[in-house]
Amino acid sequence: MTAVTASSADLLDAALAAAEPLRADRVAELDRTETFPAEACRILDELGVPDWYVPARFGGVLKDHSQLVEVVRTIARHDLTVAIAHAKTYLGAVCVWVAGDPERAELLGARIRAGAVVSWALTERGHGSDLLAGELTATPCAGGYRLDGAKWPINNATRAESVCVLARTSADAGARGYSLFLVDKDQLAAGSYQPLPKVRTHGIRGADISGIAFDGAVAPAEALIGRPGEGLEIVLKALQLTRVMAAGLSLGAADHALRLTVRYVRERELYGRRLIELPHVRRSLGEIVTAVLVAESVVMFAGRASGTLTGEMSVYSAVAKALAPTLIDEAIARCGELLGARAFLSTVYEHGAFQKLERDHRIVGIFDGSTFVNRHSLINQFPRLVAGWRERTRDDAGLRAATDPYGEPAEPGRLELFSRTGCSLVQSLPSLVDRVRADAPESVVRLAEHLLARCERLHDEMADLPPQGVAATAAAFDLAHRYELCVAAAAVLSRWSTEPTRPELAAALTLLADRLGDHRPDLAVFDRLTDDLKELS
Structure with missing residues (x-):
């Protein structure tokens, strides 16, 4: 299959469903033996998936x-382990895309499309997400840069042919003391680097979660990405793209969990009725589907915004990465309640697929910036977000393009470390509410108006918050989470404002109004969504 054919998610889905290495029993065996899914990754290569890791x-x-x-x-x-193992190459290459050297990017792109595996080496033992504490050094020397130190734990550190390494190049330059290097292992002298052992993990057991240690490894001068001292800036901009992609992993996990759960409740009988016919099961399923729809609305908007509202991606990426994995973790737990013991057993139902995906998904909220890190990023932008809200600043052309599913995708503009214009999506909320007032049922209008009022109050609270430093308060993090819900409300309204009678709109607004508080939800709106699950299998 060519990359053009693989552009259809349905065709890719069908191809993977028929792939022998992705059968439930084969996936379970690889998980049990903690074996890398090499055959599944080979199939993805053959399907042209690496072409999607390279910008046009x-x-x-x-x-x-x-x-x-x-x-x-x-x-x-189909399998989170495979997705995380294979898509890591995009993460390893994204800094080259962001740095923007066309010749170098085209060369790397050709290698990736031919099957090269690239890893992203940011974290170090003992420092976690504190990139400014990194100790691995790159020292200028004859022939290029001498690398000393270790990166750990790193996805695909051992299997990758090339590693994008964040290294300290100055001891006293602060954030400007770090640079990036694309290190090709086959260019390093024998013995100057070594892989660190695979780490045993609770989830994604088959993935290559290991590390790499350098001891006098000399990388050529052309390994430098961008200019010296730009490493951290490039990484922070690249994360605005990778976080959105990572949130897509959560959506796939939710699809898998729902498929397993719906199949079970459609087949299982209790008290002479199928489980899906029981009122509390219908209600739970409706609430689960609604949470997934909310997450999907945010993530897909953020994906489109990369090319239409690029300068605001620091906001959309943080919201997508904080909110989507959180909502999907909750949705998976709710699915587990409906599955009962089958959610925990590894052999009884679908070869234990549910307990595996539940374990695998826990990592999604951690990598590429944890929920804590992403909310802290929002807190740092509160002044700009408040100013944008009060001035009603909006990029209307960018918004229209981001919400048009049939529009031609745009090439990304310039990524910024912080949004200068706030969040056009949230700042469009008043006009979105006006739009639904014209055609929506009264119950939907009330929900939309309630959310608008809560959003107005939230911005007042954000404005009253004292300046926050590294140790932001618990109250600040609560405000950041509520801001995510406001972004979600605007994403939902922008998605369905032209179809205000759809049950998805009422259900999604109800969920968000309930979470933002001061609202008595009509939970019956969730029941209607269960009928749409008849074809899910």
């Missing part, structure tokens, strides 16, 4: 990140 301007087919989200989501729907 550098020879691939990727034009906006909603496309990449769909590809990653489709793979994760």
